[in-house]
Amino acid sequence: MDIGIGFAIGIIVACLVLLWILFYFVPVGLWFSALVSGVRVSLIQLILMRWRRVPPRIIVQALIEGTKAGLTLYRNDLEAHLLAGGNVPKVVHALVSAQKANIPLDFRMATAIDLAGRDVYEAVQMSVIPKVINTPPVTAVAKDGIQLIAKARVTVRANIKQLVGGAGEETVLARVGEGIVSSIGSSDSHKQVLENPDSISKVVLNKGLDAGTAFEILSIDIADIDIGRNIGAVLQIDQANADKNIAQAKAEERRAMAVATEQEMRAKAQEMRAKVIEAEAQVPLAMAEALRNGNLGVMDYYQLKNVQADTSMRDSIANRGGDTPSSIG
Structure with a gap:
């Protein structure tokens, strides 16, 4: 069982x-x-x-x-x-x-x-349903040197025919950023951009940035614009500092050349003094040689010495005469 x-x-x-x-x-x-x-x-x-x-x-x-x-x-x-x-x-x-x-x-x-x-x-x-893509902050400088920071919203729609082989969102964002920089950079003043931000959208849309991408750009809206640094002033300050440094370097170069020239002239003056002393040393030798050769007599020698002593006395009296008024005063 x-x-x-x-x-x-x-x-x-x-x-x-x-x-x-x-x-x-x-x-x-x-x-x-x-x-x-x-x-x-x-x-x-x-x-x-x-x-x-x-x-x-x-x-x-x-x-x-x-x-x-x-x-x-x-x-x-x-x-x-x-x-x-x-x-x-x-x-x-x-x-x-x-x-x-x-x-x-x-x-x-x-x-x-x-x-x-x-x-x-x-x-x-x-x-x-179109998709909205927010661009990262795009920094650009107007012709007056003022920096502007812009943010945009790009409304795109998928292009079915371009999905195979078409560029993606990164390319669209890069092209939009480039268009914003070009539009702001061509503006004469940052005030014009702040007054009419839609001018950026019109310029960027007219460039056909969606060519070769997998999307069709429907609109580009500027969401926010902030004022950054005064790049023109910063560049002028940097240029002024560079010019000042160059001028200081050139002045230092000229001062060094002047000091070198002064030292050179002093050396030449010492050299000339040495030559004068050397020439004066030759006088007694020449007189001794003249005495030995009979070209100079003893009386002539003494007469020359008297003339020298008389000249020395006159110089001494003249020096004392020049000092007397100051001493009296």
Whole structure:
């Protein structure tokens, strides 16, 4: 009796396992859901999807969603996109949203955008609801030397045709920043920019900054403008300091040259004094030579000495005469 019960339990368990395997490889429930939804897919195709390692539920749900939305989708195309690493549900969501919004988007373009790494469903949503991008603070200087710091809000809409190979948000922000700098830099005065900030938006929009990008710029609004430093005054001060340093360097150079010239002249004066002393030293030698040769007599020598003594006395009297008035006073 116990053996019979155990055998029956074993048979029941084996049947349950077989049923689980059968329903795993033959998703009857999924096939029935597709059938009542108007999607024609056979059980054999669902089994083959299992063998190809393609989740049948993803493909069937995508076909059901597309069929209910009035789209014509093919099972082989969905499987190929899934095997290529694509996101089938997002592609189908994007196609349905694009159809409802009257946006021209076919299956081939949607899969190409998805495989390129962009969120195709978000791109379709951005085409319907534009996105606002806030630029970082952009610093520019007007012609009068006053620095201005501007912030802008860029309203963009996804360009479906340029999503593959088009530049992203970083390029748009860089171009807008460049346009703001160019517009402010061409203004004669910072007051003009503060009075008419919309002039910046007009100039930037006219440049066609969205060319080659994945977005279409709808508007550029200047959110805030702040006054920064007086760059012109700072540059003038720096230039004045540089000129002062150059002038001081040149003056120091001239002073050094003057000191060198003075030292040189002193050296020349000492040299000339040495030559005079040397010349005066030659006089006694010449007189001695003249006495020896008989060209100068003894009386002539004494007469010369008397003349020298008389001259020395006159110089002494003249010096004392010049000092007397000052001493009397």
